[in-house]
Amino acid sequence: MTSPMSRSLGGGSYLRKCLVCGYPITAHSHALTAHEEECLNGKAKIMSGTITIPVGKVAVELLCAGDAIARMTANSKAWEPETRSIWHTLINEGEGVIDVGAYTGVYSIASAMLGARVLALEPHPVNYVRLRDNAAINSTRIRMLEAAASNHKGNRILYSKRNATEICDTASLDTQQAVAIRVSTVRLDDLMPEGRVCLIKIDTEYHECDVIRGAFDLLARDHPNVIAEILNPQERVRVSCLLAMIGYKWRCVLDGRNHLYIGGD
Numbered sequence: 252m253t254s255p256m257s258r259s260l261g262g263g264s265y266l267r268k269c270l271v272c273g274y275p276i277t278a279h280s281h282a283l284t285a286h287e288e289e290c291l292n293g294k295a296k297i298m299s300g301t302i303t304i305p306v307g308k309v310a311v312e313l314l315c316a317g318d319a320i321a322r323m324t325a326n327s328k329a330w331e332p333e334t335r336s337i338w339h340t341l342i343n344e345g346e347g348v349i350d351v352g353a354y355t356g357v358y359s360i361a362s363a364m365l366g367a368r369v370l371a372l373e374p375h376p377v378n379y380v381r382l383r384d385n386a387a388i389n390s391t392r393i394r395m396l397e398a399a400a401s402n403h404k405g406n407r408i409l410y411s412k413r414n415a416t417e418i419c420d421t422a423s424l425d426t427q428q429a430v431a432i433r434v435s436t437v438r439l440d441d442l443m444p445e446g447r448v449c450l451i452k453i454d455t456e457y458h459e460c461d462v463i464r465g466a467f468d469l470l471a472r473d474h475p476n477v478i479a480e481i482l483n484p485q486e487r488v489r490v491s492c493l494l495a496m497i498g499y500k501w502r503c504v505l506d507g508r509n510h511l512y513i514g515g516d
Contacts, residue, residue: 268327300389304330306361307339310388314381317418318326318355333505334478335361341476341511342367349439349475351400351462352454354420356382362450363391370444374399374409374434375422399424400455401436402464407432423456438465443472453479459490471497474514481510 301312302321315321323330338358342348343364350359353371355378363369363386371393373379379397386393399407401424410428413420421428424436439451439462448469453459459479463470470477477494481487487510491501498515505511 278383292420304335304357304442306335306357307337307359307365309339309364311357311360311364311385313385314358314388318381319418319420320355320357331506331509334509337505338362341363341450341478343447345446347444347446347448347450347473347475349444349448349451351439351452352480353382353395354378354454355418355477356385358452359393359395360386360389360391363393364389367449369393369443370439370442371395372400374432374436375411375419376432377416377418378422379437381418382391396437396442398435398437398474399458400439400453400462400465401458402461404438404441405436406433408432421456423458424461425457426501440466440468443469448473448475450476450478453477455480457482457486459486460493463490463493467497470494470499470514474498476514477506477512479510480508480513482508 275470296392300315302315302324304311304313304320304324313321317324320330337426338361342362342365346367348359348362348367348369350362350371352360353373359369359371359382371382373382373395374397376397379395381393386395399409401407407420407424409423409432410426411430411432412428417426451466452464455462459481476500479490481490490510494512500515502511502513
């Protein structure tokens with residue numbers, strides 16, 4: 252029998268997430284796959300130090316310990332190559348970038364290096380500390396909030412697959428997992444920055460629509476590009492319909508999950 256986090260592919264195979272890095276893999280039993288063995292070996296190699304992640308025209312240094320992006324890069328797994336390759340084309344120097352679900356900061360830091368004014372939101376407390384530390388080692392100036400973007404200001408339970416002392420790349424307000432953490436929520440419209448915002452990146456594990464509902468005024472004011480990580484077709488329909496209400500059009504999908512929407516003038 253497969254686990255609730257897996258899906259049968261027939262012929263004795265099933266799709267599930269890597270137990271180490273969380274990347275979707277095909278497995279044939281409950282034993283570790285070759286991918287997971289590589290991840291474990293990679294994790295042992297990068298428990299300290301930094302690793303360089305190219306993002307368009309800049310390169311970001313990330314602290315390695317516990318970071319899924321660093322682990323994949325160390326194991327020669329390409330992490331979001333399409334999104335990274337075009338990132339600089341979506342940013343206008345001097346304008347704002349809002350990174351919702353910033354994780355450990357690779358896109359926030361790259362945006363600051365490209366001359367943007369960056370607001371990064373990350374609700375998971377351990378991720379937030381790493382975001383702050385990565386910004387420091389890259390000597391970048393970023394406004395950071397330890398909060399989740401949503402459609403109301405208040406408090407919510409954030410679910411994490413790891414304990415509250417470890418970095419987690421799948422923390423979610425909407426998908427129950429092993430660990431519950433109470434976090435603050437904010438509306439992007441209540442944080443309306445001065446000056447134009449040119450890009451909003453949303454990576455919130457199925458909470459994208461509520462983020463957008465809490466940002467309607469900002470989206471209508473500036474028509475920034477939006478990159479939203481969308482994990483299933485149903486969520487894509489919901490996000491696309493919501494953004495279409497305020498004049499957005501779907502442009503393309505990057506790396507199989509990062510959907511680019513372009514706002515009207």
